[in-house]
Amino acid sequence: MLAFEQKVRESFGRQALMATIAAELLSVAPGTVEIRLPFGRHLTQQNDFLHAGVITSVLDSACGYAALSVAPENAEVLSVEFKVNLLAPAVGESFIARAQVKRAGRTLTVCTADAFALNQGNEKLVATMQATIMNMIPQA
Amino acid sequence: MLAFEQKVRESFGRQALMATIAAELLSVAPGTVEIRLPFGRHLTQQNDFLHAGVITSVLDSACGYAALSVAPENAEVLSVEFKVNLLAPAVGESFIARAQVKRAGRTLTVCTADAFALNQGNEKLVATMQATIMNMIPQA
Amino acid sequence: MLAFEQKVRESFGRQALMATIAAELLSVAPGTVEIRLPFGRHLTQQNDFLHAGVITSVLDSACGYAALSVAPENAEVLSVEFKVNLLAPAVGESFIARAQVKRAGRTLTVCTADAFALNQGNEKLVATMQATIMNMIPQA
Amino acid sequence: MLAFEQKVRESFGRQALMATIAAELLSVAPGTVEIRLPFGRHLTQQNDFLHAGVITSVLDSACGYAALSVAPENAEVLSVEFKVNLLAPAVGESFIARAQVKRAGRTLTVCTADAFALNQGNEKLVATMQATIMNMIPQA
Numbered sequence: 183m184l185a186f187e188q189k190v191r192e193s194f195g196r197q198a199l200m201a202t203i204a205a206e207l208l209s210v211a212p213g214t215v216e217i218r219l220p221f222g223r224h225l226t227q228q229n230d231f232l233h234a235g236v237i238t239s240v241l242d243s244a245c246g247y248a249a250l251s252v253a254p255e256n257a258e259v260l261s262v263e264f265k266v267n268l269l270a271p272a273v274g275e276s277f278i279a280r281a282q283v284k285r286a287g288r289t290l291t292v293c294t295a296d297a298f299a300l301n302q303g304n305e306k307l308v309a310t311m312q313a314t315i316m317n318m319i320p321q322a
Numbered sequence: 323m324l325a326f327e328q329k330v331r332e333s334f335g336r337q338a339l340m341a342t343i344a345a346e347l348l349s350v351a352p353g354t355v356e357i358r359l360p361f362g363r364h365l366t367q368q369n370d371f372l373h374a375g376v377i378t379s380v381l382d383s384a385c386g387y388a389a390l391s392v393a394p395e396n397a398e399v400l401s402v403e404f405k406v407n408l409l410a411p412a413v414g415e416s417f418i419a420r421a422q423v424k425r426a427g428r429t430l431t432v433c434t435a436d437a438f439a440l441n442q443g444n445e446k447l448v449a450t451m452q453a454t455i456m457n458m459i460p461q462a
Numbered sequence: 463m464l465a466f467e468q469k470v471r472e473s474f475g476r477q478a479l480m481a482t483i484a485a486e487l488l489s490v491a492p493g494t495v496e497i498r499l500p501f502g503r504h505l506t507q508q509n510d511f512l513h514a515g516v517i518t519s520v521l522d523s524a525c526g527y528a529a530l531s532v533a534p535e536n537a538e539v540l541s542v543e544f545k546v547n548l549l550a551p552a553v554g555e556s557f558i559a560r561a562q563v564k565r566a567g568r569t570l571t572v573c574t575a576d577a578f579a580l581n582q583g584n585e586k587l588v589a590t591m592q593a594t595i596m597n598m599i600p601q602a
Numbered sequence: 603m604l605a606f607e608q609k610v611r612e613s614f615g616r617q618a619l620m621a622t623i624a625a626e627l628l629s630v631a632p633g634t635v636e637i638r639l640p641f642g643r644h645l646t647q648q649n650d651f652l653h654a655g656v657i658t659s660v661l662d663s664a665c666g667y668a669a670l671s672v673a674p675e676n677a678e679v680l681s682v683e684f685k686v687n688l689l690a691p692a693v694g695e696s697f698i699a700r701a702q703v704k705r706a707g708r709t710l711t712v713c714t715a716d717a718f719a720l721n722q723g724n725e726k727l728v729a730t731m732q733a734t735i736m737n738m739i740p741q742a
Contacts, residue, residue: 193368194368196367196368197366197367197368197373198363198364198365198366198367199364199365199366199367199373199375199376201364202364202365223338224338224339224341224342225338225339225342226337226338226339227336227337227338227339227383228333228334228336228337229398233337233339233379233382233383234378234379234382234401234404235339235375235376235378235379235380235381235382235383236339236375236379238374238375238378238379238382239373239374239375239376239378239379240375241375242373242374242375242378243367243373243375258369260408261374261408262407262408262682262710262734263405263406263407263408263683263712263734264374264405264406265403265404265405265406265545265592265685266403266404266405267402267403267564267572267592267594268400268401268402268403269564269565269567269572270565284547284549284587284590285549285550285587287549289709289736290682290736292547292549292590292683294574294590294592307564307565310564310572310574310592312545312547312590312592314547314682314683314734316709316710402542402570402594403543403572403594405545405685405732407704407712407732407734409704409705409707409712410705424687424689424727424730425689425690425727427689429569429596430542430596432543432687432689432730434714434730447704447705450704450712450714450732452685452687452730452732454542454543454594454687456569456570473648474648476647476648477646477647477648477653478643478644478645478646478647479644479645479646479647479653479655479656481644482644482645503618504618504619504621504622505618505619505622506617506618506619507616507617507618507619507663508613508614508616508617509678513617513619513659513662513663514658514659514662514681514684515619515655515656515658515659515660515661515662515663516619516655516659518654518655518658518659518662519653519654519655519656519658519659520655521655522653522654522655522658523647523653523655538649540688541654541688542687542688543685543686543687543688544654544685544686545683545684545685545686546683546684546685547682547683548680548681548682548683
């Protein structure tokens, strides 16, 4: 496993929320990350759809780790802000969040991510995020 | 209890995620809603701060219910989109999300919400949301 | 010219701002629109870059018309909200905004758009927008 | 005139776009800025409302200068991103954008701003912005 993937997987492993919601880090490549989330009844809003905050959680983690995958070796990342459009009810057997770096800067990285609901092998776009992530470099 | 408050409390009670993260609906008034969230180790990101998606969950519910509190009697609400700025690490004994309606329209309502971390009685602003919520009115 | 393109070109022609900043509607296809903007010294901010509001103007028009290109025949469109990330200084001989529909709904359409600076034939990404547009259908 | 106000007014004076649209810097105080914009037929969209990009221009300048008013003495500011909700048609004799700093950090400052239409002395809220601004400090 390459250094950037190891760094991303190690950090993902320390996100207690991801374990709590049973999210799984599928793939990590330079500038792209995929996270899988099973549907869970305990994660829903009032209509039994997945709560927008849960979808946001995996989109945010996916964006952060996409940014981390191309960050300087000693950098950590921190979400500065994000915007989410909810495009369809989040109903499905499971969900996939796919993030990609749009532009990596020295201090700030901008990522976009889509969330898809999976039903019997079909994917449906349910949400999309545009996010700004900051590189935190420890001072010497 | 007035009708709008009953409607909000009943809907909040059906959001399984809110029970899962132990969030509590504090106050409901026309156009404003407060939600309390205790810190939980199982809800954190890699630095032991509350995950941005968890903060977003309570901000989103607060905005949705602020909109619902002023919506037509037969309307349901649905989040269209939101934008969150993360202003400080979400560390604290507990958190409060406070949402208010900025403009209520026939179809769309815009809300803003702030999230505060509480430590020994002190409040610190940790995140802020601007959200668009849609009134869903069942067809006759 | 097909009906949707005629509708888009006719509406663009009524946007006085587009003439004021010398923006030109390049291409219109179902769900995608391109607008060209020449650099203008009278449109700059304090560092002689194009002002973010000018870049936003062409991104917003591009998103609105991408949405209009797939809207019901009798619908007008109105921007509900947008979010813009400024990715690089807007310096160049001219600029191109390219918008595409991400999801077209009955009431709301979500579009994304990128703005590129052109210098000696090279394109550089300078800004990106995620926007929500509403279909306005005249009541019978 | 205090140093921060002088710095803001001098920078505003170099924004050619503000002169082009006849925008005027009304007030500058630590963390708040007001800009006035007269209505102009050459700044409209297809329904003769002010174009959303023009409203965004004054909201963005107001947020940037609110941030600059509290930035370190040697810092310049740059807009990182903003999100705008359009709340009502921008029709009026003139418009006022009012920005305030929500949180000033070392590197990033978050501001909010509202735009109001003025008609016969009445103010109506027409748009609201949430923005992230970066301090640019020249390297020694």
